[in-house]
Amino acid sequence: MNLVEELRGIMKSKNLDRELKLKVTCTNGKIIEGTYESYTQALDNEPEIASIGIKTKDINYELYENEIESLEVI
Numbered sequence: 001m002n003l004v005e006e007l008r009g010i011m012k013s014k015n016l017d018r019e020l021k022l023k024v025t026c027t028n029g030k031i032i033e034g035t036y037e038s039y040t041q042a043l044d045n046e047p048e049i050a051s052i053g054i055k056t057k058d059i060n061y062e063l064y065e066n067e068i069e070s071l072e073v074i
Helices: 003-011
Strands: 021-026 031-040 051-055 060-064 068-073
Touching (some): 003 031, 003 051
Antiparallel strands (some): 021 068, 031 051
């Protein structure tokens, strides 16, 4: 998956802000539903892999691009 391209596609019809609810399916089969928190480009991340922040009721997740199978607006 190319995370930046997926987010650009979402931005064509939605505001990429903390009101945006997302469903993330991970490569291990786990599904995380929550609000968009952040995007970190690969150059600013250690290891150099882009990531997205998702906030659920209980936990804040940082998911790396290589952990994400699909991203969907809900």
